[in-house]
Amino acid sequence: MADRKIASRSALAGLAKSGALGVSKGVPGVRIREITDFAAIGIIARRGRAAEVAAILSRHVGSPVVDAAKRAGAGAVSITGTAPGQWLAISRGPGTSLDELRTELAGLAAVTDQGDGRLIIEVTGPRARDALAKGVAIDLDAGVFKVGDAAQTSAAHIGLQIAPIDEAPTFEIISARSTAASFWSWLESSAAEYGIDVA
Amino acid sequence: MRIRCPYCGERSNDEFYVLGDADALTARPSGENAEAFHEYVYQRTNLAGLHRELWYHSNGCRRWLVVTRDTRTHEISDVTYASKRGEGEAA
Numbered sequence: 450m451a452d453r454k455i456a457s458r459s460a461l462a463g464l465a466k467s468g469a470l471g472v473s474k475g476v477p478g479v480r481i482r483e484i485t486d487f488a489a490i491g492i493i494a495r496r497g498r499a500a501e502v503a504a505i506l507s508r509h510v511g512s513p514v515v516d517a518a519k520r521a522g523a524g525a526v527s528i529t530g531t532a533p534g535q536w537l538a539i540s541r542g543p544g545t546s547l548d549e550l551r552t553e554l555a556g557l558a559a560v561t562d563q564g565d566g567r568l569i570i571e572v573t574g575p576r577a578r579d580a581l582a583k584g585v586a587i588d589l590d591a592g593v594f595k596v597g598d599a600a601q602t603s604a605a606h607i608g609l610q611i612a613p614i615d616e617a618p619t620f621e622i623i624s625a626r627s628t629a630a631s632f633w634s635w636l637e638s639s640a641a642e643y644g645i646d647v648a
Numbered sequence: 649m650r651i652r653c654p655y656c657g658e659r660s661n662d663e664f665y666v667l668g669d670a671d672a673l674t675a676r677p678s679g680e681n682a683e684a685f686h687e688y689v690y691q692r693t694n695l696a697g698l699h700r701e702l703w704y705h706s707n708g709c710r711r712w713l714v715v716t717r718d719t720r721t722h723e724i725s726d727v728t729y730a731s732k733r734g735e736g737e738a739a
Binding site for chain 1: 659
């Protein structure tokens with residue numbers, strides 16, 4: 450049998466070319482970076498076990514994880530609440546793994562690998578909030594949507610999870626990889642008037 | 649119209665899918681009485697006033713909610729997880 454290897458491929462391969470897009474006058478208003486090397490798992494606590502799962506997640510990420518729409522973790526590992534008793538854990542970096550966490554959650558939660566199923570991008574720049582506000586129908590104002598908050602919502606009918614990860618502001622957006630092309634089309638159109646820099 | 653989801657907070661009704669009367673399918677009659685079964689499956693009241701409805705937060709936390717809404721004003725007085733109906737079980 451032929452020896453097959455699965456090659457890692459960016460979710461935006463062939464769609465987002467690095468460089469400048471949209472209007473080009475002065476500093477680009479929106480900067481976009483795709484995160485390509487990561488591991489991801491979806492976690493659904495078994496009935497009545499959410500508190501135990503949250504305790505394990507807190508220990509793993511090194512900061513409190515609650516059963517709410519919040520994002521915990523300032524380093525390579527982050528854990529975001531997506532629904533009651535449910536979280537998405539991400540570990541960034543080449544060759545990274547969440548196998549240890551998966552083992553710890555055995556019997557307490559249903560864990561599914563999402564490493565090949567997600568698009569992760571970071572959107573920042575002085576006009577990032579304006580560009581995102583064209584499609585994300587939640588209040589993105591810094592006074593309301595703060596670092597540590599997260600939301601499961603949609604833009605252009607595409608489901609996504611969004612969280613401000615610093616006060617620049619930089620927004621982390623995680624969407625299904627299968628809708629990456631549609632999402633990119635919306636984001637590029639929405640940010641074009643501010644000028645875009647793709648890392 | 650905006651719905652305050654217990655998990656996600658206040659969101660536009662665009663994020664939800666509405667099913668209708670939250671209490672309509674709770675008391676299933678015997679299949680032998682065709683008339684009663686027809687009532688159960690198809691007949692719904694169209695009331696003017698407080699209405700308990702099932703809404704699915706499809707573009708959010710993907711939870712079924714029971715929304716108590718005044719059909720005359722769209723004023724929403726209560727939103728709870730549908731899974732907590734009756735039994736008081738965890739969401």
